[in-house]
Amino acid sequence: MPIEAVIFDIGRVLIDWQPEAFYDRHLGPERRCALFAEVDLHGMNLSVDLGADLGEAVEALADRHPGWADAIRMWQSHWLDMASPEIPGSAQILRAVKARGVPVFALTNFGVPTYDIARAAYPFFDLFDRAYVSGRLGVIKPDPAIYEIVEQDSGIAPDRLIFTDDRPENIAAAAARGWQTHLFDGAGGWAARLMAEGVLDQTEVAIHA
Structure with missing residues:
Protein backbone atom coordinates (compact mmCIF):
# COMPACT_ATOMS: atom_id res chain seq x y z
CA MET A 1 0.00 0.00 0.00
CA TRP A 17 16.77 15.84 24.25
CA GLN A 18 19.44 15.25 26.89
CA PRO A 19 18.57 16.80 30.29
CA GLU A 20 21.16 14.69 32.10
CA ALA A 21 23.91 15.89 29.78
CA PHE A 22 22.84 19.50 30.39
CA TYR A 23 23.00 19.08 34.17
CA ASP A 24 26.31 17.24 33.91
CA ARG A 25 27.74 20.36 32.27
CA HIS A 26 26.28 22.73 34.85
CA LEU A 27 26.45 20.72 38.08
CA GLY A 28 28.97 18.00 37.35
CA PRO A 29 28.07 14.30 37.06
CA GLU A 30 28.10 13.61 40.81
CA ARG A 31 25.70 16.40 41.75
CA ARG A 32 23.54 15.65 38.74
CA CYS A 33 23.16 12.04 39.88
CA ALA A 34 22.18 13.25 43.34
CA LEU A 35 19.66 15.69 41.87
CA PHE A 36 17.95 13.11 39.69
CA ALA A 37 17.93 10.58 42.53
CA GLU A 38 16.22 13.00 44.93
CA VAL A 39 13.99 14.98 42.57
CA ASP A 40 11.59 13.49 40.03
CA LEU A 41 12.36 15.90 37.20
CA HIS A 42 11.23 13.47 34.54
CA GLY A 43 7.95 12.93 36.37
CA MET A 44 7.44 16.68 36.44
CA ASN A 45 8.19 16.87 32.74
CA LEU A 46 5.69 14.08 32.10
CA SER A 47 2.99 16.18 33.77
CA VAL A 48 3.87 19.02 31.37
CA ASP A 49 3.65 16.62 28.44
CA LEU A 50 0.14 15.81 29.67
CA GLY A 51 -0.85 19.47 29.71
CA ALA A 52 0.37 20.97 32.99
CA ASP A 53 1.75 24.50 32.97
CA LEU A 54 5.56 24.41 32.85
CA GLY A 55 6.14 27.33 35.22
CA GLU A 56 3.65 26.06 37.77
CA ALA A 57 5.07 22.53 37.64
CA VAL A 58 8.63 23.77 38.08
CA GLU A 59 7.75 26.05 40.99
CA ALA A 60 5.75 23.35 42.76
CA LEU A 61 8.71 20.98 42.53
CA ALA A 62 11.15 23.70 43.66
CA ASP A 63 8.96 24.37 46.70
CA ARG A 64 9.08 20.68 47.62
CA HIS A 65 12.87 20.54 47.24
CA PRO A 66 14.23 23.94 48.36
CA GLY A 67 17.79 22.66 48.47
CA TRP A 68 17.63 22.00 44.74
CA ALA A 69 15.38 24.94 43.82
CA ASP A 70 17.89 26.75 41.61
CA ALA A 71 18.72 23.58 39.69
CA ILE A 72 15.04 22.71 39.28
CA ARG A 73 14.25 26.17 37.92
CA MET A 74 16.89 25.65 35.23
CA TRP A 75 14.50 23.11 33.67
CA GLN A 76 12.42 26.10 32.62
CA SER A 77 15.02 28.85 32.17
CA HIS A 78 17.40 26.62 30.20
CA TRP A 79 14.89 24.28 28.59
CA LEU A 80 16.05 25.00 25.03
CA ASP A 81 19.63 24.11 25.99
CA MET A 82 18.35 20.64 26.90
CA ALA A 83 16.45 20.38 23.60
CA SER A 84 19.44 21.08 21.36
Whole structure:
Protein backbone atom coordinates (compact mmCIF):
# COMPACT_ATOMS: atom_id res chain seq x y z
CA MET A 1 0.00 0.00 0.00
CA PRO A 2 1.39 3.47 -0.80
CA ILE A 3 2.34 5.73 2.08
CA GLU A 4 -0.04 8.68 2.46
CA ALA A 5 1.62 10.46 5.41
CA VAL A 6 5.02 10.40 7.11
CA ILE A 7 4.95 10.90 10.88
CA PHE A 8 7.91 12.11 12.94
CA ASP A 9 8.51 11.97 16.64
CA ILE A 10 10.49 15.08 17.63
CA GLY A 11 12.70 14.50 20.69
CA ARG A 12 15.79 12.48 19.75
CA VAL A 13 14.52 12.27 16.18
CA LEU A 14 14.50 15.87 14.94
CA ILE A 15 16.09 17.61 17.93
CA ASP A 16 18.17 16.22 20.75
CA TRP A 17 16.77 15.84 24.25
CA GLN A 18 19.44 15.25 26.89
CA PRO A 19 18.57 16.80 30.29
CA GLU A 20 21.16 14.69 32.10
CA ALA A 21 23.91 15.89 29.78
CA PHE A 22 22.84 19.50 30.39
CA TYR A 23 23.00 19.08 34.17
CA ASP A 24 26.31 17.24 33.91
CA ARG A 25 27.74 20.36 32.27
CA HIS A 26 26.28 22.73 34.85
CA LEU A 27 26.45 20.72 38.08
CA GLY A 28 28.97 18.00 37.35
CA PRO A 29 28.07 14.30 37.06
CA GLU A 30 28.10 13.61 40.81
CA ARG A 31 25.70 16.40 41.75
CA ARG A 32 23.54 15.65 38.74
CA CYS A 33 23.16 12.04 39.88
CA ALA A 34 22.18 13.25 43.34
CA LEU A 35 19.66 15.69 41.87
CA PHE A 36 17.95 13.11 39.69
CA ALA A 37 17.93 10.58 42.53
CA GLU A 38 16.22 13.00 44.93
CA VAL A 39 13.99 14.98 42.57
CA ASP A 40 11.59 13.49 40.03
CA LEU A 41 12.36 15.90 37.20
CA HIS A 42 11.23 13.47 34.54
CA GLY A 43 7.95 12.93 36.37
CA MET A 44 7.44 16.68 36.44
CA ASN A 45 8.19 16.87 32.74
CA LEU A 46 5.69 14.08 32.10
CA SER A 47 2.99 16.18 33.77
CA VAL A 48 3.87 19.02 31.37
CA ASP A 49 3.65 16.62 28.44
CA LEU A 50 0.14 15.81 29.67
CA GLY A 51 -0.85 19.47 29.71
CA ALA A 52 0.37 20.97 32.99
CA ASP A 53 1.75 24.50 32.97
CA LEU A 54 5.56 24.41 32.85
CA GLY A 55 6.14 27.33 35.22
CA GLU A 56 3.65 26.06 37.77
CA ALA A 57 5.07 22.53 37.64
CA VAL A 58 8.63 23.77 38.08
CA GLU A 59 7.75 26.05 40.99
CA ALA A 60 5.75 23.35 42.76
CA LEU A 61 8.71 20.98 42.53
CA ALA A 62 11.15 23.70 43.66
CA ASP A 63 8.96 24.37 46.70
CA ARG A 64 9.08 20.68 47.62
CA HIS A 65 12.87 20.54 47.24
CA PRO A 66 14.23 23.94 48.36
CA GLY A 67 17.79 22.66 48.47
CA TRP A 68 17.63 22.00 44.74
CA ALA A 69 15.38 24.94 43.82
CA ASP A 70 17.89 26.75 41.61
CA ALA A 71 18.72 23.58 39.69
CA ILE A 72 15.04 22.71 39.28
CA ARG A 73 14.25 26.17 37.92
CA MET A 74 16.89 25.65 35.23
CA TRP A 75 14.50 23.11 33.67
CA GLN A 76 12.42 26.10 32.62
CA SER A 77 15.02 28.85 32.17
CA HIS A 78 17.40 26.62 30.20
CA TRP A 79 14.89 24.28 28.59
CA LEU A 80 16.05 25.00 25.03
CA ASP A 81 19.63 24.11 25.99
CA MET A 82 18.35 20.64 26.90
CA ALA A 83 16.45 20.38 23.60
CA SER A 84 19.44 21.08 21.36
CA PRO A 85 20.90 20.68 18.85
CA GLU A 86 19.05 19.60 15.73
CA ILE A 87 19.66 15.93 14.85
CA PRO A 88 21.93 15.90 11.78
CA GLY A 89 20.04 15.10 8.60
CA SER A 90 16.57 14.68 10.10
CA ALA A 91 15.20 18.11 9.23
CA GLN A 92 16.55 17.69 5.69
CA ILE A 93 14.57 14.48 5.38
CA LEU A 94 11.47 16.29 6.62
CA ARG A 95 12.00 19.00 4.00
CA ALA A 96 12.57 16.43 1.24
CA VAL A 97 9.37 14.53 2.08
CA LYS A 98 7.44 17.80 2.20
CA ALA A 99 8.89 18.86 -1.16
CA ARG A 100 7.64 15.58 -2.63
CA GLY A 101 4.11 16.63 -1.69
CA VAL A 102 3.69 13.90 0.92
CA PRO A 103 1.97 15.12 4.10
CA VAL A 104 4.21 15.24 7.16
CA PHE A 105 2.86 15.02 10.69
CA ALA A 106 4.41 15.32 14.14
CA LEU A 107 3.35 12.89 16.86
CA THR A 108 5.15 13.92 20.01
CA ASN A 109 5.09 13.86 23.79
CA PHE A 110 5.58 17.58 24.33
CA GLY A 111 4.20 20.29 26.58
CA VAL A 112 2.30 23.16 25.04
CA PRO A 113 4.69 25.91 26.22
CA THR A 114 7.80 23.90 25.41
CA TYR A 115 6.49 23.08 21.94
CA ASP A 116 6.06 26.80 21.33
CA ILE A 117 9.63 27.46 22.51
CA ALA A 118 10.98 24.77 20.18
CA ARG A 119 8.86 25.95 17.27
CA ALA A 120 10.30 29.46 17.59
CA ALA A 121 13.84 28.07 17.67
CA TYR A 122 13.48 25.50 14.88
CA PRO A 123 11.70 26.86 11.78
CA PHE A 124 11.19 23.39 10.31
CA PHE A 125 8.40 22.84 12.88
CA ASP A 126 6.25 24.99 10.59
CA LEU A 127 6.56 22.37 7.83
CA PHE A 128 4.24 19.95 9.61
CA ASP A 129 0.86 19.63 7.97
CA ARG A 130 -0.51 18.47 11.32
CA ALA A 131 1.11 18.40 14.76
CA TYR A 132 -0.30 15.99 17.32
CA VAL A 133 1.13 17.29 20.59
CA SER A 134 0.40 15.36 23.78
CA GLY A 135 0.07 18.49 25.92
CA ARG A 136 -2.77 19.68 23.71
CA LEU A 137 -4.43 16.28 23.53
CA GLY A 138 -4.09 15.24 27.17
CA VAL A 139 -2.73 11.81 26.27
CA ILE A 140 0.81 10.57 25.66
CA LYS A 141 2.52 7.82 23.70
CA PRO A 142 2.36 4.85 23.96
CA ASP A 143 -1.30 5.10 24.99
CA PRO A 144 -3.27 3.67 22.03
CA ALA A 145 -5.67 6.60 22.30
CA ILE A 146 -3.16 9.07 20.86
CA TYR A 147 -2.64 6.90 17.77
CA GLU A 148 -6.40 6.62 17.35
CA ILE A 149 -6.63 10.42 17.41
CA VAL A 150 -4.17 10.60 14.51
CA GLU A 151 -6.12 8.05 12.50
CA GLN A 152 -9.48 9.69 13.07
CA ASP A 153 -8.28 13.25 12.54
CA SER A 154 -6.28 12.49 9.39
CA GLY A 155 -8.72 10.00 7.91
CA ILE A 156 -5.78 7.93 6.68
CA ALA A 157 -5.81 4.14 7.00
CA PRO A 158 -3.24 2.86 9.53
CA ASP A 159 -1.28 0.84 6.96
CA ARG A 160 -0.75 4.00 4.90
CA LEU A 161 0.95 5.83 7.76
CA ILE A 162 4.67 5.46 8.42
CA PHE A 163 5.99 6.59 11.80
CA THR A 164 9.47 6.95 13.25
CA ASP A 165 10.26 7.24 16.96
CA ASP A 166 13.34 6.49 19.06
CA ARG A 167 11.45 4.59 21.76
CA PRO A 168 10.61 0.92 21.10
CA GLU A 169 7.43 1.03 23.17
CA ASN A 170 6.05 3.89 21.08
CA ILE A 171 6.86 2.04 17.88
CA ALA A 172 5.28 -1.16 19.20
CA ALA A 173 2.05 0.66 20.05
CA ALA A 174 1.83 2.10 16.54
CA ALA A 175 2.63 -1.24 14.92
CA ALA A 176 -0.11 -2.89 16.98
CA ARG A 177 -2.59 -0.58 15.25
CA GLY A 178 -1.29 -1.54 11.82
CA TRP A 179 0.96 1.45 11.18
CA GLN A 180 4.18 1.10 9.21
CA THR A 181 7.00 1.88 11.66
CA HIS A 182 10.71 2.58 11.88
CA LEU A 183 12.74 2.64 15.11
CA PHE A 184 14.88 5.74 14.67
CA ASP A 185 18.61 5.18 14.99
CA GLY A 186 19.89 8.00 12.81
CA ALA A 187 18.90 9.93 9.72
CA GLY A 188 20.59 7.49 7.34
CA GLY A 189 18.46 4.54 8.37
CA TRP A 190 15.27 6.60 8.26
CA ALA A 191 16.07 7.92 4.80
CA ALA A 192 16.80 4.41 3.56
CA ARG A 193 13.46 3.17 4.91
CA LEU A 194 11.62 6.00 3.18
CA MET A 195 13.40 5.14 -0.05
CA ALA A 196 12.32 1.51 0.33
CA GLU A 197 8.73 2.69 0.75
CA GLY A 198 8.96 4.86 -2.37
CA VAL A 199 8.64 8.12 -0.46
CA LEU A 200 12.13 9.36 -1.35
CA ASP A 201 14.32 8.52 -4.31
CA GLN A 202 17.94 7.37 -4.38
CA THR A 203 19.36 10.86 -4.92
CA GLU A 204 17.56 12.24 -1.89
CA VAL A 205 18.65 9.30 0.25
CA ALA A 206 22.27 9.77 -0.83
CA ILE A 207 22.12 13.37 0.34
CA HIS A 208 20.86 12.50 3.79
CA ALA A 209 22.42 9.11 4.54
